[in-house]
Amino acid sequence: MTMKVAVVEDDPAIGPMLKHLLTLEGFQVTVVPDGNLAVSMLRTGGYRAAVLDVMLPGKDGLEILREVRETAATRRLPVVMLTAKTDDATTWEGWKAGANYFLKKPFDPDELVRVLRSIIE
Numbered sequence: 001m002t003m004k005v006a007v008v009e010d011d012p013a014i015g016p017m018l019k020h021l022l023t024l025e026g027f028q029v030t031v032v033p034d035g036n037l038a039v040s041m042l043r044t045g046g047y048r049a050a051v052l053d054v055m056l057p058g059k060d061g062l063e064i065l066r067e068v069r070e071t072a073a074t075r076r077l078p079v080v081m082l083t084a085k086t087d088d089a090t091t092w093e094g095w096k097a098g099a100n101y102f103l104k105k106p107f108d109p110d111e112l113v114r115v116l117r118s119i120i121e
Contacts, residue, residue: 003120004028006050008038008064009082010057014105018051018112025113035059039067042074048120051112054083054090062093069098078119082107 005027009015015031022029030045032038036058042050050068052061059067061081068074081094084105091102101115 002028002048003116004045004047005030005116005120006038006042006045006047007031008035008050008052008056008061009033010053010055014053021109022113022116027116033057035061035064038064042068042077043071047077049078049080049116051080051082051116054081054085054094062090062097065094065097065099080112080115080119082112 003026005022007015007018007029009018009031010033015033019029019031032041035056052064054061061083065079068077068079078100079098080101080103081099082103082105086104094102100119103112
């Protein structure tokens with residue numbers, strides 16, 4: 001079973017690092033650094049899960065999550081929010097928008113892998 005994952009991350013160090021890490025763990029990873037491109041990519045890419053940063057150029061991760069949940073094709077797509085923005089209001093907005101899991105930066109790579117495997121299976 002292909003574990004195709006989209007990573008929406010604009011940090012030029014974190015995006016490639018996540019791709020490398022997840023690829024080593026058997027995931028097929030696409031990284032997109034821009035929130036405006038993310039929604040169409042998620043709707044058409046056949047992804048099994050998405051990892052979203054909150055602070056992105058264009059649309060932020062919470063906007064992307066809301067749009068994903070409003071579309072029939074992606075409504076049930078598992079989404080992990082991976083962010084440095086961890087104030088209570090942002091976290092609450094993410095849960096209300098339908099996030100499946102929150103990971104705070106800096107994060108434990110093993111936890112991310114465990115979470116992704118769990119929500120895909």
